[in-house]
Amino acid sequence: xxxxxxxxxxxxxxKWQNSISDLIKEYEPRNIFNTDETGLFFxxxxxxxxxxxxxxxxxxxxSKERLTILLAVNMDGSEKxxxxxxGKSAKHRCFKGIxxxxxxxxxxxxx
Numbered sequence: 049x050x051x052x053x054x055x056x057x058x059x060x061x062x063k064w065q066n067s068i069s070d071l072i073k074e075y076e077p078r079n080i081f082n083t084d085e086t087g088l089f090f091x092x093x094x095x096x097x098x099x100x101x102x103x104x105x106x107x108x109x110x111s112k113e114r115l116t117i118l119l120a121v122n123m124d125g126s127e128k129x130x131x132x133x134x135g136k137s138a139k140h141r142c143f144k145g146i147x148x149x150x151x152x153x154x155x156x157x158x159x
Contacts, residue, residue: 083119085116086116088117090113091113131152134154
């Protein structure tokens with residue numbers, strides 16, 4: 049859950065929901081796409097864990113290392129666009145020698 053929903057005016061949303069059917073009626077479902085981005089914190093540990101009695105469990109700082117992933121698909125699901133992954137490193141050592149990858153990778157120092 050993100051905090052973005054509180055910044056949206058409900059009246060504008062309801063007006064948009066009423067007019068969207070008129071906007072998309074000229075298009076076939078295969079020509080209507082939805083896209084969204086998400087962050088993948090790949091080094092972040094879980095917030096909760098099971099421990100035995102009398103076992104010490106110490107927390108620490110959460111890792112902020114992440115990848116941003118962009119996903120897109122059309123309305124009927126017949127066309128799924130290759131995911132776009134954005135990370136900080138231009139050339140990851142772990143990808144060395146890999147000729148094909150199921151996603152497009154780009155780098156950005158501020159990602």
